Amino acid sequence: MAEMENAKGSTLRYACGNVLSFFILILIGVLAFSIRLFSVIKYESVIHEFDPYFNYRVTQFLTKNGIYDFWNWFDDRTWYPLGRVIGGTVYPGLTLTAGSLWWLLNSLNIPLSVETVCVFTAPIFSAYAAWATYLLTKEVKGTGAGLTAAVLLAMVPSYISRSVAGSYDNEAVAIFALIFTFYLYIKTLNTGSLFYATLNALAYFYMVCSWGGYTFIINLIPMHVLLCIVTGRYSSRLYIAYAPLVVLGTLLAALVPVVGFNAVMTSEHFASFLVFIILHVVALVYYIKGILSPKMFKVAVTLVVSVGVVVCCAMMAVLVALVASSPTKGWSGRSLSLLDPTYASKYIPIIASVSEHQPPTWPSYFMDINVLAFLVPAGIISCFLPLSDASSFVVLYIVTSVYFSGVMVRLMLVLAPAACIMSGIALSEAFSVFTRSIKFQMPKLLDDSDPVPGDITSANSVVQSNQAKVEKHSAADKSEGTLKERPQKKSKKKEKEPLEKASIKSQIEKKLLVLPLESSVLAILLLVLLGAFYVVHCVWAAAEAYSAPSIVLTSHNHDGLHVFDDFREAYAWLSHNTEVDDKVASWWDYGYQTTAMANRTVIVDNNTWNNTHIATVGTAMSSPEKAAWEIFNSLDVKYVLVVFGGLVGYPSDDINKFLWMVRIGGGVFPHIKEPDYLRDGQYRIDSEATPTMLNCLMYKLSYYRFVETDGKGFDRVRRTEIGKKYFKLSHFEEVFTTHHWMVRIYKLKPPKNRIRGKTKKSKSSPKTSASKKDDRVKKNPWH
Amino acid sequence: MAKTTAKDAQDLFRALRSAYAATPTKLKIIDIYVVFAIFTALIQVVYMGIVGSFPFNSFLSGVLSCVGTAVLAVCLRIQVNKDNKEFKDLPPERAFADFVLCNVVLHLVIMNFIG
Numbered sequence: 001m002a003e004m005e006n007a008k009g010s011t012l013r014y015a016c017g018n019v020l021s022f023f024i025l026i027l028i029g030v031l032a033f034s035i036r037l038f039s040v041i042k043y044e045s046v047i048h049e050f051d052p053y054f055n056y057r058v059t060q061f062l063t064k065n066g067i068y069d070f071w072n073w074f075d076d077r078t079w080y081p082l083g084r085v086i087g088g089t090v091y092p093g094l095t096l097t098a099g100s101l102w103w104l105l106n107s108l109n110i111p112l113s114v115e116t117v118c119v120f121t122a123p124i125f126s127a128y129a130a131w132a133t134y135l136l137t138k139e140v141k142g143t144g145a146g147l148t149a150a151v152l153l154a155m156v157p158s159y160i161s162r163s164v165a166g167s168y169d170n171e172a173v174a175i176f177a178l179i180f181t182f183y184l185y186i187k188t189l190n191t192g193s194l195f196y197a198t199l200n201a202l203a204y205f206y207m208v209c210s211w212g213g214y215t216f217i218i219n220l221i222p223m224h225v226l227l228c229i230v231t232g233r234y235s236s237r238l239y240i241a242y243a244p245l246v247v248l249g250t251l252l253a254a255l256v257p258v259v260g261f262n263a264v265m266t267s268e269h270f271a272s273f274l275v276f277i278i279l280h281v282v283a284l285v286y287y288i289k290g291i292l293s294p295k296m297f298k299v300a301v302t303l304v305v306s307v308g309v310v311v312c313c314a315m316m317a318v319l320v321a322l323v324a325s326s327p328t329k330g331w332s333g334r335s336l337s338l339l340d341p342t343y344a345s346k347y348i349p350i351i352a353s354v355s356e357h358q359p360p361t362w363p364s365y366f367m368d369i370n371v372l373a374f375l376v377p378a379g380i381i382s383c384f385l386p387l388s389d390a391s392s393f394v395v396l397y398i399v400t401s402v403y404f405s406g407v408m409v410r411l412m413l414v415l416a417p418a419a420c421i422m423s424g425i426a427l428s429e430a431f432s433v434f435t436r437s438i439k440f441q442m443p444k445l446l447d448d449s450d451p452v453p454g455d456i457t458s459a460n461s462v463v464q465s466n467q468a469k470v471e472k473h474s475a476a477d478k479s480e481g482t483l484k485e486r487p488q489k490k491s492k493k494k495e496k497e498p499l500e501k502a503s504i505k506s507q508i509e510k511k512l513l514v515l516p517l518e519s520s521v522l523a524i525l526l527l528v529l530l531g532a533f534y535v536v537h538c539v540w541a542a543a544e545a546y547s548a549p550s551i552v553l554t555s556h557n558h559d560g561l562h563v564f565d566d567f568r569e570a571y572a573w574l575s576h577n578t579e580v581d582d583k584v585a586s587w588w589d590y591g592y593q594t595t596a597m598a599n600r601t602v603i604v605d606n607n608t609w610n611n612t613h614i615a616t617v618g619t620a621m622s623s624p625e626k627a628a629w630e631i632f633n634s635l636d637v638k639y640v641l642v643v644f645g646g647l648v649g650y651p652s653d654d655i656n657k658f659l660w661m662v663r664i665g666g667g668v669f670p671h672i673k674e675p676d677y678l679r680d681g682q683y684r685i686d687s688e689a690t691p692t693m694l695n696c697l698m699y700k701l702s703y704y705r706f707v708e709t710d711g712k713g714f715d716r717v718r719r720t721e722i723g724k725k726y727f728k729l730s731h732f733e734e735v736f737t738t739h740h741w742m743v744r745i746y747k748l749k750p751p752k753n754r755i756r757g758k759t760k761k762s763k764s765s766p767k768t769s770a771s772k773k774d775d776r777v778k779k780n781p782w783h
Numbered sequence: 784m785a786k787t788t789a790k791d792a793q794d795l796f797r798a799l800r801s802a803y804a805a806t807p808t809k810l811k812i813i814d815i816y817v818v819f820a821i822f823t824a825l826i827q828v829v830y831m832g833i834v835g836s837f838p839f840n841s842f843l844s845g846v847l848s849c850v851g852t853a854v855l856a857v858c859l860r861i862q863v864n865k866d867n868k869e870f871k872d873l874p875p876e877r878a879f880a881d882f883v884l885c886n887v888v889l890h891l892v893i894m895n896f897i898g
Contacts, residue, residue, distance in 0.1 A: 192861075192862070192869060192870060192873075193873075193881060194855070194858055194859070194862070194878070194881035194882055194884070194885050195881045195884060195885075197858070197885065198881070198884055198885045198888050201888070202888070235869065236861040236867060236869060236870075237869060239857070239858065239861065240858045240861065240862070243854040243857070243858065244851070244854055244855060244858060244885060247847055247850055247851040247854050247889070248851065248885075248888065248889055248892065250847065251843075251844065251847050251851070251889070251892045251893065251896060252892055254840070254843065254896060255892065255895060255896055261839060261840075261843075264843060283857075288799070290866070291799075291802040291803065291805075291806075292798055292799065292802055293798065296794070296795055296798040299791045299794065299795050300795050302791075303788070303791065303792060303795065
């Protein structure tokens, strides 16, 4: 009778727990979505930064022209005169996702613009990512850990930095795809069902569509399989989880145009094939071991080993020869720079020049994953306590991602989910230990005060009444909550209780692990405090650090808030005042924005697929005026755009990027030498600067007429007076400078019919005064 | 030495054959299917070696179709095998349905890729 009641109670409690965790998950989704809206609230609903503008433009094209035109799209607006095959060189996952989202909404008669859909794609997918984290962690360590990990992921700053509203980049959907693929892999591993294996391959396909980081998956999963085999954990579930994934995944990856035959031709994928073969050998061995008697098996092993070693050696030789025959040993530059962190800075300046490809600093770990960094070790330990296939996978995931994040700042993003999962496990284990200890102590305390009612014998009922009290206690416990993590704890208890009442024996065993009441209460309070600290930090990071769209800038001054909207001003000027077919040259950072916002043809853009072309622009920027004019004229350039932050103190301007232009240019055109631009190894633009520096195009275009602003030419970024203050431009003329001088646009003077002396003093003044912006430019907003 | 190894090998083959004879007919059918698929893949590889791999996507999809079929059949064999204790509660019908689904996906992809 009592047992039946017990069972009833437990099913009821399970049901309650399920409903509760469902609502918690919805709340987590809302949290993940809304914490990313700071950028929209503080600024406006715009696309951020550089790459998102390209994605936005592609999405616009997709929604306008349809999917077939998208695959065949040859873009002549960029990489002039080469052009770029967009359909074949872009990871289409993000665009297709947003495009179909837009299509769906419109067919439901919800008229949203493409831009709105693009802006909100990232927050929506971060909610999905939180749910995927819940599923993954639940497979590893149960519901409680899953919910904690989901909450942590919903607001981990590292992920927020890439998925605030408006940050419409591949990573926005790729992290969801990554976690979901891992979840399905673990799920397949746990259940051994071909159905999940199929889903896993499809999720992998989505990941391949979305991000180049898919190579991480296709190397991590083989590593895990190998780990399982080596540690003797091979099972037929492992075979079902891995073998179909390799075959289907390879085929699906080859379907994505940007990957294509690379899926079988490059070294990034070879590991998976090698492990595929090893897995088959191991599977065969296990099978034969199963059907043979042990003695015969021993005979077979000696026979096979003697033959097999020879075959293996031959295979390895062939493989090594194949790999070695390809020029970069079959690895692409980006992957090589992962394996050898110094590779990029040595050989490929273009990869090294991107700030997100630099190794991170220690503070950036604290900034991006915050308290999780301290919880991760505890999580790893609790993963080892009962080591299962799933938990060994998570451990492997965190170890590899820590390494990768140490190589590139950008890959901190891959570390973040792993850190969240680990911390979720750690937190939930800690909570369950402490609450359990409290639970065991509470009855004793209560026993002292009031006697147990209705002592109807049997240990069962004692347990039951204990539970009733535990319930009471946890109800009291619930009310004291102030934090969001509170609900999880509740559900965690709910999960744990049925387990505990399963047998009294285990209770007694667990009693040995009970901690003193005071210390466990204190520990819980401290953990809650830690969680609170994390929440505060995350909200701060989301609101202050990571929400700036970088297309609109703000600065707080003693006289209030300044908004710098110079980029859009300049791009709007370009689109209104230049011919449709005019070519605009700028450093590659601004290529995507120029094509997307100004709709003008650019020479190079952020895709950086052609090093020589970028080097040409870099050379032009670092050459003297005449040589630069010749280079630009040969490229049919009409306008040159430079970004200059010296007036308002905007640090990431072209002068600060200039050394990279020199390096990249010099890598292809050896007459550009970096030492020519450095004085005693120091990069400076003041009067000590080298003549080459003071005469190069970038210097001139940036500081032309700069002295007119304050009479001294004081550069607020470099914090120095500029070296050469009064000079004239002979081959370029200024046509537009934005309000805060952040973007300056110059026009190439048309070639002269005949050169009659070098000076043309009268030429520049009438034209510039013709454009009325010139008057506006003259007044300095700062004075 | 050589004689004993030869004798061992003979013993081994006999043991293998007798052990294999005990497997149910259903599994044997799957085994034949797997062997056939691998054999087809080998023929294609040999053909590629002789003629060349020019429509590489066709070659790739042909070989991977065979390999994939074999792998999926092995998975099915693992799942329906009565001796396998891990899949006791998985009915063979379910295993077969999963197998069919996986094959459909695989061959849809291959049809897309074959060019």
